Amino acid sequence: MQFKWYGNQTFCDIFPDLYAKEAIKNVKVSESLQGNGLVPLWKWNWSESLSVNEAQQLTELQGLFDGFSLHNNNHDQWRWIPDSNGLFTVKSCYTYLLDLRQVELQDAHVLEAIQHLWKSDVPSKVNVFDWRLLLNRLPTRATFHHHGILTSHHELSCVFCFQQAEDEKHFFFSCPFSKGVWNTVLSWLGTSLQTGVEGRDHFLLFGDFLKMKDKGRVRYLVWLATTWNIWNLRNKVIFKGNISDVSSLLKTIKLHFLLWFTNLYESKTCTPFPFWCLNLMSCILST
Structure with missing residues (x-):
């Protein structure tokens, strides 16, 4: 919950209510998510029962991992998101920046x-x-x-x-x-x-x-x-x-x-x- 798996925020920042009721604060995603992604199995350690609103937040959290599977035998690695093959190149970075550019007409x-x-x-x-x-x-x-x-x-x-x-x-x-x-x-x-x-x-x-x-x-x-x-x-x-x-x-x-x-x-x-x-x-x- 304390790692940045989604964008630039940690799950504990996105879902602070759930984090407050998680008994193991430094729990890893690999420890909570099991299965192959098609049939995910979640394991949580709540210190007390979740409210209706918190249960809805839990559904949203688990929905972020739809289709996601962990490979225990593979090491973590960086992936360049703007390129489909995940590899960084100067060309792909240049293309990405061009797509973001704001056209400004000059005299x-x-x-x-x-x-x-x-x-x-x-x-x-x-x-x-x-x-x-x-x-x-x-x-x-x-x-x-x-x-x-x-x-x-x-x-x-x-x-x-x-x-x-x-x-x-x-x-x-x-x-x-x-x-x-x-x-x-x-x-x-x-x-x-x-x-x-x-x-x-x-x-x-x-x-x-x-x-x-x-x-x-x-x-x-x-x-x-x-x-x-x-x-x-x-x-x-x-x-x-x-x-x-x-x-x-x-x-x-x-x-x-x-x-x-x-x-x-x-x-x-x-x-x-x-x-x-x-x-x-x-x-x-x-x-």
């Missing part, structure tokens, strides 16, 4: 941005992070509040400016600190971007700055390096007490970009790091 621009994102050669954790960013699925403070994890409004403020609640749009694109970061990055690129652009549009416009036939895989590296490091700095401010500083963050962004870029063009990249910091576009074109 065409979001899909376009995601397609470009997955073609970028960056560490997988960065791709997954920015994929969540484009879908507004990051664990921001606003998200925690929506799920009831953070309940105080004092806990929702952006860690950089403390002026608004921390959601994706504000944190990455509207916060004064983040705007300052983007302005320095754009200055490094030698270009500018219209104000008020956010999310997937911001991502796609950044790609247009490097729209070159032979540089398709690096078009979004600057954007990915910027968002990734802004988020990392946010976590360091929260958990380590770091200070928000645009100039030091820009150095980290440049370093990440160069590391990812050289992974693609290692044999062709010989320009010293200081030159990359001064004129990014010229260095890319010369590679």
Whole structure:
């Protein structure tokens, strides 16, 4: 009665009245159920007579074992329920998850941005992070509040400016600190971007700055390096007490970009790091 034979609950939790009158509390199913399943024989040790309601519960309990038979010579084993043969495979798990999925239609621009994102050669954790960013699925403070994890409004403020609640749009694109970061990055690129652009549009416009036939895989590296490091700095401010500083963050962004870029063009990249910091576009074109 104390084992999980049915779903995620034990029989003693499903039928507490019966459990209270069972004399042997740790009785096993194999000790109570005998026979071959077609003609089950039940053995109970009640401490007192069952009421009418409890007798009905007993009928329900025994009904759960209709057609069930115990094989005393066989050991217990795990069985993967979603597959008819009881064996777990990645394919069967994938199929099972697809059956459970909830269809959510995405904007065409979001899909376009995601397609470009997955073609970028960056560490997988960065791709997954920015994929969540484009879908507004990051664990921001606003998200925690929506799920009831953070309940105080004092806990929702952006860690950089403390002026608004921390959601994706504000944190990455509207916060004064983040705007300052983007302005320095754009200055490094030698270009500018219209104000008020956010999310997937911001991502796609950044790609247009490097729209070159032979540089398709690096078009979004600057954007990915910027968002990734802004988020990392946010976590360091929260958990380590770091200070928000645009100039030091820009150095980290440049370093990440160069590391990812050289992974693609290692044999062709010989320009010293200081030159990359001064004129990014010229260095890319010369590679």
